Amino acid sequence: MIFSFEIPLLILLLLTAAGAIIVKDLISAVLILGSYSFVLALVWAWLGAVDVAFVEAVVGAGLATVFFLLTLFNASPKDTEIRRQPVPFIAFLGLPMLGLLLLFAAEDLPEFSDPKSPASVHVSPEYLEQSYQKTDTENVVTSVLMDYRGFDTLIETAVIFTAGIACALLLRRDSK
């Protein structure tokens, strides 16, 4: 794709991120973060990572907004305003230099959709060629998730289950 539509999307992303920092009260910041997640999901969709876009839309724009709002509701009204501290001088000096360093390091990353990048030559060909013979699963993604990385998925599930229990305990209405 010659036309790089991601550039206007990335400009929108920067605008929304800056707006979420600049804005005065927290509920507006939460809403602006919701629009940030929408734009980020569009970026993922444009780059072809459809599943990541779906997760970003559901978790970032939907669930995160709801959780932020629940937190704001349980906080007292004086906590929902932002009292700004003056930015220290070292942050003004150091953070742009850190950004420049990261941009400089990003020069070494492989090109987008480069077939010789380390991620595509390490284990991906083996998964694509032999996963059906080894695991008898028709979907490659499922075989990687459930067979090759089964323990990873198991413990991830445990983490998410624990987080769900913690949320349910914290958000009980009659816990007074």
Added chain:
Amino acid sequence: MKIFFLIVLITITLLIVVYLYRVMRGPTVFDRVLGLNGISTKAIILLVVIGTVYGRVDMFVDISTGYALINLVGSLAIAKYLEERRELANDAD
């Protein structure tokens, strides 16, 4: 035909900027909520148009449907929050 869809993409992105102005500047919270709703509808349409450009509309329609459902849940949560906060303010008076 591809040029047409790209122009549609650019136009809808410009429309998102207009909504974004209302979300950023909006004097009240309701302006921001309405702006966010507008942005999400434009994002749904943008997803379908991106799917058309890539020739995989069937997949992208699923995502945009999920988007729309989740957006409804978010809007409901915001409305609930505003309602309960108003009740709280009335109790304090």
